[in-house]
Structures are given as C-alpha cells and as structure tokens.
Amino acid sequence: MSTPRLVVLSTLAAVGLVSSVAAAQQSQSDPRYKVHDMSRPQPPVVDPGTPSSQAKAGTAPADAVVLFDGTNLSKWRAGNGDAAWKVVDGVIEVAAGTGSLITRESFGDCQFHIEWMVPTSLEPDGQKGCNSGVFFMEMYEVQILHSNGNETYPDGMAGSLYGQYPPLVNACRPQGEWNTYDIIFTAPRFNDNGSVKTPAYCTVLFNGVVVQNHVEFFGRTAHMRPAAYSKHPDRLPISIQDHGDKLRFRNIWVRPLGQ
Amino acid sequence: MNPAKSPSSRRVVAICGGLVLSATACAQQSQSDSRYKIHDMARPQPSVVAPGTPSTQANVGTAPADAIVLFDGTDLSKWSDGSGDARWRLVDGVIESVPGGGYLTTREAFGDCQLHLEWMVPADLKPKGGAGANSGVYLMQQYEVQILRREDRPTYPDGMAGAIYGQHPPLAAPDLPKGEWNTFDILFTAPRFDEDGSLKTPAYCTVIFNGVVVQNHVEIFGRTAAGQPPTYAKHPDRMPISIQDHGDRVRFRNIWIRPMGE
Numbered sequence: 001m002s003t004p005r006l007v008v009l010s011t012l013a014a015v016g017l018v019s020s021v022a023a024a025q026q027s028q029s030d031p032r033y034k035v036h037d038m039s040r041p042q043p044p045v046v047d048p049g050t051p052s053s054q055a056k057a058g059t060a061p062a063d064a065v066v067l068f069d070g071t072n073l074s075k076w077r078a079g080n081g082d083a084a085w086k087v088v089d090g091v092i093e094v095a096a097g098t099g100s101l102i103t104r105e106s107f108g109d110c111q112f113h114i115e116w117m118v119p120t121s122l123e124p125d126g127q128k129g130c131n132s133g134v135f136f137m138e139m140y141e142v143q144i145l146h147s148n149g150n151e152t153y154p155d156g157m158a159g160s161l162y163g164q165y166p167p168l169v170n171a172c173r174p175q176g177e178w179n180t181y182d183i184i185f186t187a188p189r190f191n192d193n194g195s196v197k198t199p200a201y202c203t204v205l206f207n208g209v210v211v212q213n214h215v216e217f218f219g220r221t222a223h224m225r226p227a228a229y230s231k232h233p234d235r236l237p238i239s240i241q242d243h244g245d246k247l248r249f250r251n252i253w254v255r256p257l258g259q
Numbered sequence: 260m261n262p263a264k265s266p267s268s269r270r271v272v273a274i275c276g277g278l279v280l281s282a283t284a285c286a287q288q289s290q291s292d293s294r295y296k297i298h299d300m301a302r303p304q305p306s307v308v309a310p311g312t313p314s315t316q317a318n319v320g321t322a323p324a325d326a327i328v329l330f331d332g333t334d335l336s337k338w339s340d341g342s343g344d345a346r347w348r349l350v351d352g353v354i355e356s357v358p359g360g361g362y363l364t365t366r367e368a369f370g371d372c373q374l375h376l377e378w379m380v381p382a383d384l385k386p387k388g389g390a391g392a393n394s395g396v397y398l399m400q401q402y403e404v405q406i407l408r409r410e411d412r413p414t415y416p417d418g419m420a421g422a423i424y425g426q427h428p429p430l431a432a433p434d435l436p437k438g439e440w441n442t443f444d445i446l447f448t449a450p451r452f453d454e455d456g457s458l459k460t461p462a463y464c465t466v467i468f469n470g471v472v473v474q475n476h477v478e479i480f481g482r483t484a485a486g487q488p489p490t491y492a493k494h495p496d497r498m499p500i501s502i503q504d505h506g507d508r509v510r511f512r513n514i515w516i517r518p519m520g521e
Contacts, residue, residue, distance in 0.1 A: 155297065209323045
C-alpha cells in the first residue's frame with residue numbers, strides 16, 4: 001500500500017515540473033509500462049455469462065471455477081470426508097448437523113458468486129431458523145440470514161461481516177426467493193514473523209446493491225469475541241456454514257484474482 | 260475510507276491479539292463503529308431497500324428502490340449538455356449519443372456512489388479508422404471509466420473498456436459483441452482534499468463489467484488526461500457525472516445511482 005505516497009510524489013513532481021516521463025511512470029498501475037503502452041499484455045478475453053432470474057439460474061463467466069452448477073457436489077467435501085449435503089431439484093440443501101460444506105480447492109484473493117434462499121418452510125426467529133454464512137479461508141464470514149422482516153443485531157444481518165460490519169443497507173428478498181451475493185475478497189498477508197502485513201478486505205453486492213465497500217476485516221470471525229488474526233496459508237478453502245437450518249444454494253462460482 | 264486510520268487500527272488489532280486485553284476493550288477496537296459493542300441491538304438498523312432485478316439482453320432490469328434513476332427509458336430530464344438541455348437522442352427507449360452533441364451530464368452532483376449503466380455499440384456502426392467506438396463515464400466530470408468497442412485490432416490495455424483510462428487496464432476483457440448490451444456496476448469513492456488544496460485521500464474505483472470484476476478498489480492517480488500524467492486539483496465534494504461524446508454513436512439504457520456514505 002505504498003501507492004498513496006507515489007501519488008503525492010507524482011503530484012509534487014508535476015508541481016516541481018519534473019520531466020513528464022518520470023511523472024507518467026508514477027501514475028501507472030504498473031511502473032514497467034508507460035501510458036497507453038501497446039507492449040503491455042492484453043487482459044484475457046472472458047465470455048461473461050448471464051445473470052440469474054428467480055426462475056432460472058444464470059451462467060458463470062467462462063474463466064470461473066464453477067463450484068456448483070446444479071448437478072453434483074464433486075467440488076465439495078465435509079470436514080471429514082465426502083459432502084453430506086443434498087442436491088434437491090438442482091439446488092443444494094443443507095443437511096443439518098453434518099458440518100460445513102467445504103471446497104476441495106483452496107483460494108486466496110477472489111471474486112465469489114453464490115445464490116441462497118430461505119425456504120418458506122423455515123421459521124426465522126432472529127439468528128435462529130434461517131442462519132448460514134460464507135467463510136472465506138474457512139475463517140472470514142459474510143453472514144447469510146433471513147433478514148427480510150426478521151430483526152436481529154445489525155452486525156449479524158445478511159450481508160454483514162459477522163460481528164464486525166453491519167451491511168450498509170438491508171437488501172434481503174422475501175422468504176422463498178433467491179438472493180445473490182457477489183463478493184470480492186482480498187486475503188490478508190502476513191510477515192515471516194507472523195504479524196499482519198495487510199489485513200483482509202471485502203466488498204459485497206447483495207442482490208446488486210453494495211452493502212460492503214472494501215472494508216477491512218479486523219481478524220477471524222468469532223462469536224461474541226474480538227476478532228484477531230493469526231498467520232495462515234495464502235490459499236485456503238471456502239466453506240458454507242451448517243448452522244442447523246435447511247437453507248438452499250445454487251449457481252456457485254469463484255474467480256481467483258491476482259496473486 | 261480513511262487510509263490514514265488503517266495502520267493504527269491494524270496495530271490495535273495486533274496488540275489485542277498479542278496481549279489478551281480485556282474482551283471489552285478489544286471488542287470496541289474490532290467494530291467498524293467504536294460507539295457500538297459487538298452484536299449491539301442498540302445500533303441503528305440499516306435501511307430496508309427493495310433490490311431491483313437484473314437486465315437481460317431483451318429486457319431492461321429495474322433499479323434498487325433507493326436509487327436515483329437517471330434514465331429509465333422515458334426522457335433526458337435528469338441530464339444536460341453541461342450548460343443547457345441535453346442534445347443526445349432518444350431512440351426506441353434508449354439514449355444514443357449525438358456526435359458533436361457534447362457530453363451528457365447529470366443535472367445533480369454526486370460524490371461517493373454506486374453507479375449502474377448499460378451501453379451498447381450499434382451493430383451497424385463502422386467507426387472511422389478501425390479503432391473502435393469510443394465513449395466513457397466521467398465520475399465528477401474528470402475520472403474516466405473507459406467505454407470502447409474494439410473493432411478489428413487491439414488497443415492499448417489502459418484504454419480498453421473497463422480501464423481507468425490511461426491508468427489501470429481492466430483485469431479482464433468481458434465485453435460483448437456489437438449489438439449487445441454491456442453492464443457497468445461502478446463503486447466510486449471521491450477524493451478528499453485538505454483546506455490548502457493538497458490531496459488528503461485519492462479517489463478509488465471498483466468496476467464490475469458484465470458481472471466480472473475488472474477493477475478492484477484501485478486508486479485513481481488523478482484527473483484523467485490524454486497523453487499526460489494525471490494529477491489532482493482540489494474540487495467540490497460533489498460534482499456531476501458525464502458521459503463522453505467521442506464522436507461515435509453509442510447507446511445507453513438503465514442508468515441509476517446510489518449515493519453512498521459521507
């Protein structure tokens with residue numbers, strides 16, 4: 001995060017009438033290239049896919065790792081073996097009491113898309129009856145909860161970073177409808193001695209509405225305890241929480257970013 | 260977003276982790292707003308917003324209930340040409356830029372925001388020189404997210420669609436062919452200036468292009484300038500958004516904005 005300093009430098013450079021070449025180098029995202037550099041690598045072409053409707057799941061971008069497309073749970077496991085959650089009518093349903101659904105692959109920085117629904121058969125009551133969550137690296141949670149007409153503490157609502165940040169607004173759809181999360185997650189970086197170099201960051205669009213805008217995680221998600229960091233690998237699985245409630249999921253994909 | 264604050268909050272978190280201070284003290288430091296404790300029921304409930312629906316190629320979607328709808332297919336009443344009435348055309352419920360008609364500029368001014376718009380290069384358009392059909396979204400009339408439909412040859416990466424023009428190439432190129440609608444979902448954080456005009460915090464931008472992240476909270480290095488290094492000059496907290504007239508016919512639909520925070 002030394003870029004703010006670079007901006008100040010390039011501003012100073014402009015004020016001091018330093019050569020524009022030097023300033024241009026400071027004002028590019030990658031100093032190896034000059035402005036409008038044709039020798040810079042072309043970004044990969046990606047067929048973007050299509051958005052979902054309530055009736056029909058959309059399709060993932062062509063470069064995404066598709067974690068669930070309605071067929072099977074081959075990309076997932078339980079904590080101690082094959083996934084025990086069920087695929088019912090092309091969607092995933094939590095098998096309460098079997099533990100989290102965990103990706104077999106590990107991820108660091110990523111764009112993550114998931115759709116979730118609280119069936120009308122469930123009886124939401126605050127944090128009970130309608131609770132799940134997406135855990136990046138199995139430790140940084142974006143909360144899933146039925147939050148349409150079901151009041152709870154704001155830092156535990158749908159779209160919150162559980163226990164840390166309430167969502168900016170409550171964009172939850174009614175029970176029985178599909179909700180979408182588009183999440184941009186930046187993994188924390190650690191120094192060799194285990195201290196935090198840069199924290200984790202998260203942006204969340206909830207049904208197309210921004211509810212977290214590049215906020216800093218204060219550490220691993222914990223219940224009623226302060227969040228703290230402890231050093232971990234650069235890539236770890238993503239898990240979906242079994243909180244005992246039969247929520248449903250569809251159209252899950254992830255795009256690793258950068259690194 | 261106050262980057263100046265981040266290092267100290269990280270330090271506090273590290274201290275909490277290391278020294279095992281009382282849970283209360285740590286909990287205050289680990290909340291986004293230190294006036295509230297963890298799971299505080301006294302904290303204000305976020306406002307309820309009925310989300311909209313996404314567009315398909317055939318059908319225009321709807322905006323979230325709290326958005327300012329800048330264009331819904333009916334008229335250009337929310338727009339000007341920078342001084343007088345807008346001079347772009349309405350064609351079959353969409354906006355078409357008029358070469359020489361000036362930038363299409365919002366009458367209202369905005370700072371931090373979420374902006375949604377959809378753009379399309381008509382299938383019959385043959386831009387001069389094979390370079391592509393060019394336009395762009397100018398946040399605060401000066402920070403550009405590029406709009407471009409490439410023709411037969413590649414362009415410089417920091418000038419492709421989804422680029423922060425001249426500064427950040429897009430992470431990927433998820434653009435759709437001519438005649439199809441593309442969507443931009445932009446999260447923009449305005450720069451902050453000190454009283455003496457110096458830069459306090461730069462502008463930041465996240466761009467989701469047809470559902471694909473192409474800019475992830477990148478720092479804008481200054482006002483967009485062609486062929487010269489960008490710099491910042493102090494300006495008001497809120498300014499209009501404009502869409503560039505680059506001499507090509509580009510179409511737009513479903514434009515809405517949600518002012519954020521501040």
